[in-house]
Amino acid sequence: MxxxxxxxxxxxxxxxxxxxxxxxxxxxxxxxxxxxxxxxxxxxxxxxxxxxxxxxxxxxxxxxxxxxxxxxxxxxxxxxxxxxxxxxxxxxxxxxxxxxxxxxxxxxxxxxxxxxxxxxxxxxxxxxxxxxxxxxxxxxxxxxxxxxxxxxxxxxxxxxxxxxxxxxxxxxxxxxxxxxxxxxxxxxxxxxxxxxxxxxxxxxxxxxTYIKAAHAPLGKFHIGYLLYGLAGFIGLSQEILWGQIVVQFQNTRTYAFATMLGVFLLGLSIGNFIAGKYVNKIKNLWFAFGTITLSGLFVTLLSVLFIDQNIITIQEQFGNYMYSVFDTKGALMMGRFLFISCYFILIPTICMGALFPIISVIVSDGKNISENSGKLLAWNTFGGVLGSLITGFILFPTLGTIYSLFLLFVLSLGVSFVAFYQVESLRKLTPSLILFLSIVFFIPKTKFIDLLLQKEGGNIVFFQEGIGHTVAVVEEGDDTRKFNRLYIQGVSNTGDVFPSLRYMRLQSLIPLITFNGKPESVLVVGLGTGITAGALLQFPELKERRVVELLPEVVEATKYFNGNYQLSENKAIEILVQDGRHLLMKEDRVYDLITLEPPPPTAIGVNNLYSKDFYELCKKRLSKNGMMAQWWPITTQTEEASASMVRAILDVFPYANLWTTEMHEMLVIGSMQPLNIDLEQIRKRLAYPEVKQALDEIGIHNEAQFLSTYVMGRNGLHVFSRNAAPVTDNHPILEYDGWVKKSVITDILPRLLDQQEDLSILPESLQKEIAYERENLHRFYYAGLASYIGRRDVWSMLLTDLYEHDNSNNYYNWYNPE
Structure with missing residues (x-):
């Protein structure tokens, strides 16, 4: 005892x-x-x-x-x-x-x-x-x-x-x-x-003292090592595919990926504990090993077969329940992540975890435990490495998610056959398992894109699976206002809807039009729809236009978006497929403008394109009068995180200014030289036929409307970010930001608009025109804020008042309540 x-x-x-x-x-x-x-x-x-x-x-x-x-x-x-x-x-x-x-x-x-x-x-x-x-x-x-x-x-x-x-x-x-x-x-x-x-x-x-059992004779090989190695291949391959499947029902935050991996490990842990407790009571270990191996992937296929809008509704309801218990947006989102991760992953990973105690007993038979366990884990690990590489780089890009799962299922059948064959009484049973293959005929290859269309509506116009990701373009909207939206990993990234068209063009044109001197070279980091980079083609002073994009499938997808001047087919712009930060680290090339439009700041791995360290790198690659233009989506992170992003820019650049490019978007420009409003030069650039047409299409018809988008200079930005710590590579504040409430725009936008400053040294008549256009812009923005808090009466009143002052602006008319 x-x-x-x-x-x-x-x-x-x-x-x-x-x-x-x-x-x-x-x-x-x-x-x-x-x-x-x-x-x-x-x-x-x-x-x-x-x-x-x-x-x-x-x-x-x-x-x-x-x-x-x-x-x-x-x-x-x-x-x-x-x-x-x-x-x-x-x-x-x-x-x-x-x-x-x-x-x-x-x-x-x-x-x-x-x-x-x-x-x-x-x-x-x-x-x-x-x-x-x-x-x-x-x-x-x-x-x-x-x-x-x-x-x-x-x-x-x-x-x-x-x-x-x-x-x-x-x-x-x-x-x-x-x-x-x-x-x-x-x-x-x-x-x-x-x-x-x-x-x-x-x-x-x-x-x-430790009793040493005699070692197995040299050269003896147990079939269990090979089978557990194949189980590792299947398991890690499934993990790669789950990464493609589950993310379509989550989002791109670090917390979503951590939850998915946590559920994966939880299943392994539960499987180990359960199998460890009952393994000595199992009469036929080979039958258990074969059945569990097959069951894990079979359950995965079932979960794919039965996923539909009802499951998504239950996912949302579970998130709402978590919100009712904890009363935080984080609980709501984590509830959704947890539910969908468990739906796809938990049972299959329990099966994976249960295999190790079973195969250990089969192989070791109570002898040389550490050595045999080490060999088993080695085979399983090497199989996993091979599986992750082959599936991630070959199977998924070539066959897609569904067909890759089918192939793994066939491999699981093979492992199960061999396991059952070790028991003479089961050898006649193994051929009947071929019936399990019938499930594959009920799952279409387009299962997930079809579900995406059910959830978002619209029609698929482009879909491609690449190495580690999927890219889709979906046509949405009604007959009068159709637009295309870009989905990466099932998550909406951007589109060519009119408000997006406006801010993306201004992302390039504002710094180019206000540039002190003659800008000749530009680098755009992040292609997306291609609208920001395409705007460079409309600016005639440029001699060198470059854009860097991480995903080759996104480059292909730009053909399906309006407003980018079909840049992928234009030799006047060079498109590089690689990591933007890495490009700047490798090359010594200098640019007059670097404009940054990567994914939203809180997406996993993107913090490094919004950090002080990255801005220092950008500064080294700018000419004497060069500018760095940073896209600032004010609704995708908390106000505190936005302040940290702004602080990082101010810590690097001695001069900075802020422009409003759309109700939900801002543009921060950092430079080594102060903003010099050369009115004659601005008028000249606004008069370029290509520039004029590009701006007319997004509701900027004159110099007053253009300059009314100026918000503040460095002093105002300093006040906004005064107590914030900068975003750095070592402290990736944006990636680990808290959950954003819907009210973030009603908090941050009025704060920025209230601090809006006048541009100095301008003719009085132009100042009055700018003030008039700014007032119209504010009417429009505050109408939008009214709609966010449910005041449709105020929204309608402000827009009606706005249209009495300006009824010919494309931007304002997009939201016309009539």
Whole structure:
């Protein structure tokens, strides 16, 4: 009885150690994905390098360290050593990634794509030692032949549970509090505490003996290794595809992705615990392994088959319920993320997690537990790496989501057949499983795009699946006001609806028209609909026009948007498909204007295009009179986060000014020279036939209407952002911003309009015209604000008054209540 109690206490202690170790592992991995996105570009390659490097290190470590731990009698000491090395390497690599951007760019210039191997190798090193922590404590737990599966399930489940906490706490708490570098140091500190505690246990404990079972004869190979490797291939491939599926029902916030990964790890943890508890009671382990392998992917296909508008309605209702309980917008959104993630992922990942204790008992039979577990994990990990690469870079772009799932299902059938075939009594049963394949005939390849159309309405005009993403263009609106909208990963990004047409053209034309001197070269970061970049074609003074876009499918999609002057077919503008920040880091080219229109600031990975560090990089690439124009969507983040973005610009540029380009959009221009309103030059540029036509189409017909969009200079922006900390790479405030309330526009827009300043040194007559046009613009904006608070009477009254003053403006007429 006493011995049983001691074993129970030991299991609890070891589970706690592995729980904390799991937290740090996922914390480091999350940080490396974020950091590498800056170093080599925010795209699928940076994530793939981290994932493949991390899992390769785990795989090699499991294989090598499993043997090493099995041969030694001091597992606690080795656990402590593994934690110390992990702490040192983890923090060191984070520091190298943070401060080594320039060095890496130089290496990439020399080595080309082979430079990817440098961060890949660095990340694999700490992962190698992370793998040994579980194996060392498994050896220390002294599992017997009777409780092998139970010990493995509990310990591995605890480690995975810690990974859940690490996944969720990193974006919600650790990075917002400590910053990126502080988070790495925090993780390393936990590793060192764990090592110190285990060294204390090692010195205190009496010398223990470990029974060594005879090793299997050299050259003997168990089929279980191969099958568990294929299970890893299927599992990680499913994770890649889930990333494409689930995001269409969430959004692009970091919290959504963290929730999805948290549910993934939760399923693995539950599966480990359940299988660990009951594995010794299962009479036919091979039958269980085959059935569970097949069931996981079968449930995924069922979830895809039955997803429809009713499920989306339930998702919304669950979010509303969470809102009623916690009374926060964050609870509402997290409720939606949690529901849809569980719908697609939870049961299949429970099946994945249950496989490890079962196959461990099959392969080890209670002997050489650490070594056999290490080999199994190595096979599973290598299979996972191969699956993520093949699925992410080949299957998904070639076959699409549905057909890739079909192929994985066939592979699951094969694994199940082999597992069933190990039991003579089941061999006749295996051919009947072919009936399961009938499900594939009921799922159309266009399942998700059809659902998108049901949810948003409209007609699909373009759809393409690329490496790590999907891009669609959907025609929306009624017969009188049709427009196209761009969807990336099922989330609306932008479109060519009239208000968007207005702000995007002004994004380029305002800085060009007010430029001090003659602008000759422009770089646009972010293509989207192509309207911002297309406006450059209308400005005749330019000699060099460049735009950089991350996704090649977006370039193809620009053909379906109006108002961009079909720039993708125009040789006067160069379109580069790569990461914008990376381009500026690699090239020494100087521009007169860099205009920035990436995805909204709170989207995952985009903070690095709104940070002080990035603005410093832009400043280095500007000419003496150069300008940097930053798109500011005032409704996509909290007012506090907007203030931090503005503060980052002010900390870099000595001069800055603000313009209103549309009711929901602002434009911040930073420069090394003050804004010089040269009226004659502005009139000359407004008179260019191409410029005049482009502005007429968006409701700017004269110089007074153009200049009425000026809001304030540096002093006003300083007042707005006075107490805010700047957005930086180390403190990515925008990415971890709170949830935005609908009232954000009714708070921030009046505040900015109330501070609107007059442009000095202008003729009095023009000043009066500007004041008149500004008053009309304010009537229009305040009418919009009235509609946000439900005052349709005020909205109608203000617009009616506006049309008495100006009934020929295309912008105002777009919203005409008549």
């Amino acid at each position: 006493l011995r049983s109690l001691q074993q129970y206490q030991r299991t609890i202690l070891l589970s706690l150690l592995l729980f904390l170790s799991g937290i740090t592992s996922l914390l480091f991995q999350t940080l490396w994905v974020k950091q590498l996105g800056i170093v080599i570009g925010v795209d699928i390659y940076s994530t793939s390098i981290v994932i493949s490097g991390f899992f390769t290190g785990l795989g090699i470590g499991n294989y090598i360290l499993g043997k090493y731990v099995e041969k030694n009698n001091s597992p606690l000491l080795y656990y402590a050593i593994f934690e110390i090395v992990t702490a040192f390497l983890g923090v060191t690599i984070s520091l190298l990634l943070f401060y080594g951007e320039t060095t890496y760019i130089q290496m990439e210039h020399t080595l080309g794509a082979f430079a990817y191997m440098i961060p890949w190798f660095l990340i694999s090193l700490p992962a190698f030692f992370m793998s040994g922590t579980f194996l060392a404590l498994l050896k220390y737990s002294k599992p017997s032949e009777e409780n092998t599966g139970k010990k493995i399930g509990y310990l591995y489940g605890s480690n995975t549970t810690g990974a859940i906490v690490g996944t969720l706490s990193t974006p919600f708490l650790i990075i917002p509090v400590f910053g990126v570098i502080g988070a790495a140091i925090f993780a390393g500190f936990i590793n060192l505490l764990l090592s110190a505690f285990t060294i204390f246990l090692f010195l205190k404990a009496k010398k223990e």
